[in-house]
Amino acid sequence: MRRVCRIEERVVETPSTVTLRFDDPTVARPGQFVMIWVPGDDELPMSLSYTGPRKGVTVKRMGDTSGHLLGIAPGTPVGIRGPYGGAFDLSPRRVLVVGGGSGTAVLAPAAEAAHAGGSEVSFALGATTAPEILFSDRLRPLAKELRVSTDDGSRGHHGFVTEVASELLASDRFDAVWTCGPEVMMRKVAEAARPSGTPVFCSVERHMKCALGMCDACALGPYHVCTDGPVFRSEELLALPEFGRWHRDASGSRVGPGA
Amino acid sequence: MAVLTSRVGTLSFRNPFLLASGVWGESGESLLGAWRAGAGGAVTKSIGAEPRPGYPNPTIEEYGRWGLLNAMGLPNPGIRQYPREIAIAREAGVPLLGSIFGQDAREFSELAVAMARTGVLGLELNLSCPHAEGLGSEIGQDPALVGEITHAVKQAVKLPVWVKITPNTADPAEIALAAEAAGADAITAINTVRGLAIDPELGRPVLAHGTGGLSGPAIKPVGLACVWKIAEKVRIPIVGVGGIVSARDALEYLLAGASAVQIGTAVAFEGIGLFGRLPGELGLLLDRLGYPSVSDTVGRAHRPTVPAPPSPGRPNH
Incomplete structure (x- = not known):
């Protein structure tokens, strides 16, 4: 089900990538993705780069919407659906x-x-x-x-x-x-x-x-x-x-x- | 076990569960996947004259187990590119209906001719998409236009033509009658029910397009009522669609007058594997209720008889 989360942190990782962190208690496993919606703009699939309660997606500058996501300010509400899909099997030693x-x-x-x-x-x-x-x-x-x-x-x-x-x-x-x-x-x-x-x-x-x-x-x-x-x-x-x-x-x- | 073969006019399917248009039908391998999973046949994505990206996301709102609201906006690769997808499924023997949409009778008949060349068994005219301006249900709410388009397509091709109608009109049976009078071979009912989702925290509609179409178990009573009313008026077969997630749901549609059913949203709930489960479950249900075949159920609720005795050894729920 979709819910609205606020962007809590925006971290510039590299010249072309930004991580957006938001608080969402939904259980997610590494490898899964969410659909993240910037109201007034597109909704995109993004793999989670942080899967704990303070989740994160790391966005690369590509196309119009990811450009919009990159510039998003802390405090901005976003729509989140998911997590969807399967995860990495963590058992290999x-x-x-x-x-x-x-x-x-x-x-x-x-x-x-x-x-x-x-x-x-x-x-x-x-x-x-x-x-x-x-x-x-x-x-x-x-x-x-x-x-x-x-x-x-x-x-x-x-x-x-x-x-x-x-x-x-x-x-x-x-x-x-x-x-x-x-x-x-x-x-x-x-x-x-x-x-x-x-x-x-x-x-x-x-x-x-x-x-x-x-x-x-x-x-x-x-x-x-x-x-x-x-x-x-x-x-x-x-x-x-x-x-x-x-x-x-x-x-x-x-x-x-x-x- | 009861005979599951389903006949819709001259077309015959190994079971009455067909993949509905718009679901899994963009790629040939997906159409084939539905058949391999056990579907009786499949209807393609609705195909138009040109490639169409559809609306921007969000295109879907989820309502748990009772349904989905969507405004995909008729995305499709266009009639020039799509035949290669059909070929993948057709060469593997999948019974296919080609769904098409257009702006007017001329465009529909041109698309019908092109679609007929791909080797599909029949056509389904999408006159019922609730969220595409100048297309779909904006045409499909007008009996005269439905008649004109159906007639033009029937003149253009020899294949059976199913007309998919909208519930978003005062009298769907009147639309079905117009299609029948113009030569339609079957009526598919229903397409999605127009709906809207608003996010109160964001103070705006959720779907990028605004309104969308509701599907899933929430609309089953709406679909059943449409099939029921249409069955009272037309003599051509009806294909029931709307909220079917179980063999029991399908039997309700058959009893209301449908000769076959289509499944869409349940694929999102359960995966394509449900096509492997449903035929066997319907067979058991028909056995328990004393129906020797699917065709014996069609429209039976319009002329109820004394309930069949339960089969020996089975509880009568």
């Missing part, structure tokens, strides 16, 4: 977290919960440039190891985060990989984990409207991201010709290079 850009937002609460449950968590975090690396201060205290990559070489490995993830997968043993970022990146992470047979769980984004598994806007192959996801096993995704190639827009039309 050794986890590798691979975050691309703002994709790290949904992985952070999962990593914290796994760490609190006694699991070892290692991180490979990538971004275009050093100031865009999300949550490295938040996650470093939990990390068995935390490595960073940037496209421009301004911090850590100069190149793709998938290269860092491959090195970690080759040098260490993991029970699971959790990843979120561009679909091409997640595809490469899944390929890198294949030799060791490590299961890979990906958090996926699609255009969303009802969030109830009904309207079909977020159809992805035989799945609906809102109810079957947003966390999928990589095998489920790699079997779909559309993953990483095309998606549906608001009309349901296929868009993308492979459409």
Whole structure:
């Protein structure tokens, strides 16, 4: 059911991302998402970057509404529906977290919960440039190891985060990989984990409207991201010709290079 | 077990539970998914001439188990792109009805011709969307326009044509009669009931479009009354839709005069798996009440007889 919450805090995380915190006692698990509505503007699906009573979503500057969300002032009321969808399975004892850009937002609460449950968590975090690396201060205290990559070489490995993830997968043993970022990146992470047979769980984004598994806007192959996801096993995704190639827009039309 | 085959005019379905238009019908794999789950058939999303994004969010308000208010705004990929989605389901053998919407008789008949080429078994004319200006129920409240559009479509295609009518009018049966007189092969009743949600804390309507259409168990009595009144007036088959979440709900529609039923909102409550559950449950219910087949139930409440004796060994609730 929808309720109205006030934005309690607005935290600038990087030049392009802002976290909005609001108090909502609804129980949520890491990996789930909410529909957040800025009255007078759009309602958007956002994975929770904080899942406790003071929840949070971390918004990246993309499109008009996320721009509106970014600029929202503390005290502003927003409509919240959810949480919806499935969560990360927190039982693996050794986890590798691979975050691309703002994709790290949904992985952070999962990593914290796994760490609190006694699991070892290692991180490979990538971004275009050093100031865009999300949550490295938040996650470093939990990390068995935390490595960073940037496209421009301004911090850590100069190149793709998938290269860092491959090195970690080759040098260490993991029970699971959790990843979120561009679909091409997640595809490469899944390929890198294949030799060791490590299961890979990906958090996926699609255009969303009802969030109830009904309207079909977020159809992805035989799945609906809102109810079957947003966390999928990589095998489920790699079997779909559309993953990483095309998606549906608001009309349901296929868009993308492979459409 | 009772025979579950459902006949709507010349069309036959393995069971009377069809996926309603607007639900799961944007992608071909979703239509196929409904069939694989056990649906008797599926109606596509309503398709128009051009790709249409629909209204901005919020497009949905939830009311727990009694229903949903929506104003999606007829989002669809348009008739040029949609045939590839239909092909995915049709090649797997899914019995499909192609739903179309337009502004006038000419647009409807052009869409009907294009939709007929995709290999659907029949068409459903959406003359009843309650929240699209100049489309849907704004046309569907006028018996003359309903007749004109139905006639034009029937002239343009050979396929069976179902006309989906709105409850948001003084006399839905009059609209159904107009469709029948113009050659419709069946009436689908009902589309959603116009409604509004206001958030008192925010002091504004919830849905971006303002008003929307109410669906789910809250509207079952409205749908039943429409089917009942239409069955008294028309001779063509009726497809009942509105608030069905159980086999018992479906039987109520059959007894009121429906030959088949459509399910939408219940998919949000329970998932597509409900299509696997409902046929068996309806079979057991018909057995218990002494009906040998679905067709034996159609319209029976209009001519009640002595209740059938309970089957041996089963409690008579």
